[in-house]
Amino acid sequence: MAQNVYRSVSKSRSGPHRNDRARPSGLRHGAARGMTDEQLRALKRWIAVLGLLPLGLVTALTLVEMFWRALVRLDFWRSEPLVFFMLGGAAWWLAYLGGLRPMHTYVFGHEVSHLLMARAFGGKIYDWNHGASGGYVETDKANTWITLAPYLVPLYALGVMAIFGVAAVFWELNALVTVDARWFTFSFKPVWLFYVLLGLTWWFHATYTCKTVALEQSDLQRNGEFFSMLLIFLVNVLILALLLIAASSSPGLGLAEVGRCWLATAAALWDFTLGRFW
Numbered sequence: 001m002a003q004n005v006y007r008s009v010s011k012s013r014s015g016p017h018r019n020d021r022a023r024p025s026g027l028r029h030g031a032a033r034g035m036t037d038e039q040l041r042a043l044k045r046w047i048a049v050l051g052l053l054p055l056g057l058v059t060a061l062t063l064v065e066m067f068w069r070a071l072v073r074l075d076f077w078r079s080e081p082l083v084f085f086m087l088g089g090a091a092w093w094l095a096y097l098g099g100l101r102p103m104h105t106y107v108f109g110h111e112v113s114h115l116l117m118a119r120a121f122g123g124k125i126y127d128w129n130h131g132a133s134g135g136y137v138e139t140d141k142a143n144t145w146i147t148l149a150p151y152l153v154p155l156y157a158l159g160v161m162a163i164f165g166v167a168a169v170f171w172e173l174n175a176l177v178t179v180d181a182r183w184f185t186f187s188f189k190p191v192w193l194f195y196v197l198l199g200l201t202w203w204f205h206a207t208y209t210c211k212t213v214a215l216e217q218s219d220l221q222r223n224g225e226f227f228s229m230l231l232i233f234l235v236n237v238l239i240l241a242l243l244l245i246a247a248s249s250s251p252g253l254g255l256a257e258v259g260r261c262w263l264a265t266a267a268a269l270w271d272f273t274l275g276r277f278w
Contacts, residue, residue: 086199088201
């Protein structure tokens with residue numbers, strides 16, 4: 001297969017498919033190297049059952065345990081990161097439930113995720129397009145990470161992190177800034193805006209990821225829907241866990257404690273399911 005076309009949520013792609021462009025010779029689909037597409041999907045189903053399913057289950061149970069600790073034991077819910085992150089999420093849901101549907105913004109991020117991941121794996125981009133009705137990326141690379149990139153990578157949230165990461169080099173984002181308006185005065189920390197935008201973009205990613213995987217997406221079918229759904233679930237749960245760790249200053253929700261809880265959950269799940277037979 002000379003090129004791989006990654007499409008977004010659109011029903012149909014606008015404009016003709018440009019197969020008349022010059023392509024390097026000898027390009028092959030990744031599945032053609034010794035395995036058929038069906039054999040590769042069957043292998044991924046086994047990987048999903050034996051690997052991703054238990055990993056996802058243990059990680060999800062660990063995240064529930066961490067949230068329970070935060071709820072009943074720690075002064076976590078009043079922390080600045082969580083409060084403003086949830087404000088950002090609330091702003092997104094108010095806008096979404098109020099009728100805002102930024103499809104062009106989503107499709108642009110969807111296709112850019114495909115494009116950037118293809119470039120990260122050394123792929124060449126022949127053509128790409130985006131619009132409110134859908135989009136596509138044509139490249140000579142095909143693998144799981146390229147195919148599922150839009151569902152695994154919260155692109156706009158990463159953009160917010162990058163912008164504020166650069167800003168933090170030049171300004172103190174935790175310093176209190178006082179603004180004297182004409183009729184009133186208010187104070188705020190620039191980092192609050194970071195948390196709000198992070199919450200807004202994360203929930204934007206989560207909303208459209210759920211909406212998109214509910215459709216019959218070719219991106220998911222390439223790798224098998226069961227494998228794709230489990231990988232998407234696992235990666236997004238891991239991102240949530242990392243955000244939880246980053247938002248907490250308590251050692252009870254630190255990386256070491258989360259790792260210890262994960263191992264304990266894995267051991268308990270093993271004992272409950274397979275340990276009695278070994």
